[in-house]
Amino acid sequence: MSGVFRSRPALRWLVPTAAAVVVIGGGAAAGTIAASADPTLPERSAAQLLVDVQSAKVDGLSGTVVQTADLGLPTLPGVTGGSGSGADLMKLVSGSNTARVWYAGEDKVRLALLGTLGETDVIRNGTDVWTWRSSDNSAVHAKIPADALTKKDKALPAGVPQTPQEAADAALAAVGPSTAVTTTGAAKVAGRDAYELVLTPKDAASLVGQVRLAIDGEKHIPLGVDVYAKGVDTPALRIAFQQVSFETPDPEQFVFTPPAGTKVTEPSAAELEKQHGSLDDKAAADAKAEAAGTKVVGEGWTSVLVATLPKEDGGSTAGKGQGADTAQLDAITNSLPKVSGTWGSGRLLQSALFSALLTDDGRVLVGAVAPEKLYEAAGK
Amino acid sequence: MSQVKVRRRVSSRFLASEVRLIAVRRRNQAGLAALAAVPVVIAVAMKVATPDSTGRGQGGGPDFFSQILSNGFFVALAGVGVELTLFLPIAIAMLAGDAVAGEANQGTLRYLLTVPVGRIRLLAVKYAGIVMGAFLAPLVVATSGILAGLLLFGGGDVTTLSGTSISFGAGLLRLLGVCLYLGVCLTALGAVGLFLSTLTEQPMGATIALTMLTVASFVLGQIPQLDWLHPYLLTQHWQDFGELLRDPVSLSALQPGLLTAGAYIVVFLCAAWARFAGRDITS
Incomplete structure (x- = not known):
């Protein structure tokens, strides 16, 4: 072996080249193998899957959710690149966000939005809702009044779907006579076998090519949502579990004690009420605006x-x-x-x-x- | 193969002499002192500017800075965070650039090889020296930061990024983890440096090239339009050391950084060997 290298020294360069190819190719191949693995799941129709999703119930789970977006936006001054709030905004539309979630029933939920050297947590434990921001060392403690538990959905921040479940609900709401719903062969998400539900808009004018929902083969909860633009074969939007475990997390996960030196804001019940009120007002205002x-x-x-x-x-x-x-x-x-x-x-x-x-x-x-x-x- | 095979126990004397050589070099000592000085400067500056900064409000400074006032522990983290982008890579670049090119420049390389020391062994010993430096450098920064922080601000329970409190001892353990993780990252940088050092006889050239590569890698990592390139950048996952400061720690989040470092180490050590083993040593 070394004799070859001694007589043809140039051949030595084959070694680092081969190493580079193996390393880069190995990384890429690991991804493709995982994606093309063909799980063996009993066949299920689209309708069955929809019912499965609606009636899915898990006692607890924890995992990492990754949201990526590649909307193909033009370069905008002050928004693309740079740092600060602009960069944060940009990450939502072209970049990726990672969150860790813990769930142990409706009243024990924790969501941690991970930044590079920071974290924003929303923790719900019974009637306590804590929001923690590591960037400015501050926490907000809100209490959900016991009678409001039934309509708690309102208290949760609306907007960008944070979990696959929410995102899937939003996608499902759009299903109607306008959509062709099919299933494809099974997919693999976060190392788990999953069904894939494909929603294709029937209207040719839509820019949305497909919405693909990955549904866990065993637990029936959505593991991921991909939104494809028409004629593009990489998803424009993707929210999916990167890693998930269905073991009920330790109750300690949901206990939040503000560390010393933290600025804690505790909106009083009256203030909360007012906030709710203003939310309702806002809804009313929105309705008015709609009319206008x-x-x-x-x-x-x-x-x-x-x-x-x-x-x-x-x-x-x-x-x-x-x-x-x-x-x-x-x-x-x-x-x-x-x-x-x-x-x-x-x-x-x-x-x-x-x-x-x-x-x-x-x-x-x-x-x-x-x-x-x-x-x-x-x-x- | 015509040469007679002589089985010798590989002695550690060469390694010991290399380590001694690195340790007694004035520039290395000065570099280490400079690394240790940065956290001290940070701590003193924060102490002096206290009334001002509290008046100005929170969250204005870079990461971990706002927490320094309440806990000296964060001086170490702020120091490591600040030095990670330039000072630590320069330190490794100095060490790695010197490894082979330094010997060649001084004309001692051919004497080393006639000792007789095999070329692979020479590379291995040189790299071992770099690895020691790579692990030592973040530890020095952290230690100096902890000492300065404890002296000026005192200790106490450490707040993790997730908003939980851990004891100071547990915090130190996390900090050690951060240093080890960064040690692995810098070791990978050192492998690239060793390769560059075999290309030239000017240690300064290798040092500057490696520093520029690091800075370029950081800059490229900031450009969102190049996101396809990001997974391949050496420095892309260096900031992941923050994962060790969450609660609970997810070790799998460190995996991409460690894998990238491993890949760089393998490829560039092979390249260094390919270059050095076949090179004519003229000086």
Whole structure:
């Protein structure tokens, strides 16, 4: 062996090259093998799976959830790259977020959103809800009134689906006559055999190609959701367990004692009530706004949300920070391409999964459709 | 193979002499002192600026800085965090750049090889020296940070990133874990440095090249448009040392960093061998 190397020294370079190929290829292959492993699960129809999901019940689980997004957004000034809040925002739309979850029944839930050197935790233990932020060493302690337990859903923060379960619920809500629901061969998520439920919009105008739901073969809970844009074979949005265990976590996991030196805010019951009230007010206000300027054009996957921007009332409500935000927003808006047509003119934000149109007369149109559809809606 | 095979017990004398050589070098001592000085500077600065910084509000500084005032333990973490992006890599670059190129530059390499020391053994001993340095450097920073922190701010229970409290002793154990993890990361950097050091006879060239590689790797890791490249970057998972400060610790979160480091070590040690074993030693 060494004789060969002695007579042909150049051959030595084959060794590090081979090592590099093995190392890089090995990493890639490990991924593909895991993905193509064909689990043997009894066949189940789409309808059966849907029922399975709705009636799925687990006593406890813990795991790591990873959310990745690749929406194909154009480069925006101040948002792409850099650091600070802009970078955080960017991570949501093109990047990945990792969270660890623990669940032991409805009243014992802990969600830890992991940052590079920080963490934000939301912990619910019975009637106590703690929010912990490591970045500023602060905690918020809220108590859920016993009588509110029945309508607790409202207390949970709305918005981006945090767990596969929530995301799946949101996707399922969209299922209707507009969608073809099929199942494919089984998938493997977080090392577990899973069924895959495929939702395909029937409307050709939709930018959404497919929504794929991975459902655990044994426990029937959603393990992951992939949203594919049309004609793209990597998911634009993905929320999935990276690792999951169905053992009920230790009750200690849900006990939070604020460490010394922590700023603890405890909103009183009255304040909470007020918050609830203002939430309701906000809902009412939203409803009013809907009557006034917000409407939905079209239906199903190709529905377009049309909203009228509130008139800019300068510094009356906006503080300095918001002023900066507005400036940044303007910079972003101005960097978007100008479009115009019979419907008027405006600026267009286009991504793989959705389009948004900001018209010069102060309307915003958003939908998971091609820009043409937005123009059509703007003309109405 | 015509040469006579002589089975000798591999003596540790060469390694011992290498370690002694590294330890007595003034520049290495000065470098270590500089590493140890940074946490002290941080601690003193925080102590002096206390009234100001509390007035300014919380969360303004980099990670761990805001917690220093309440617990000296975090001086060590802040020190490690600050030095990780430049000082620690430079220290390893100095050591690794010197490994082979330093000997070549001084004209001692050929004498070493006539001793007789096999080339593989020479590389192994040189790398062993680098590895020791890689594990020692973060430990020195952490130790100096703990001492400075305890002196100026005192100790106490340590708050993890997850908002739980652990005892100071448990905190020290976590800190040791952080140092070991970073030691592995820096060992991988040292393997790249050893390879660079076999390419040139100018130790400074290898040192600067390795420092630039590290900085470039950090910069590339910040660019979101290059996310396809990120998994292959050496420095990508260095900040993962924070995983050890969560509660409960998920060791699997350290896996990507350790695997990346392992891959770099294997590939670049092979490359260093391929270069060095076939090279003509002229100086």
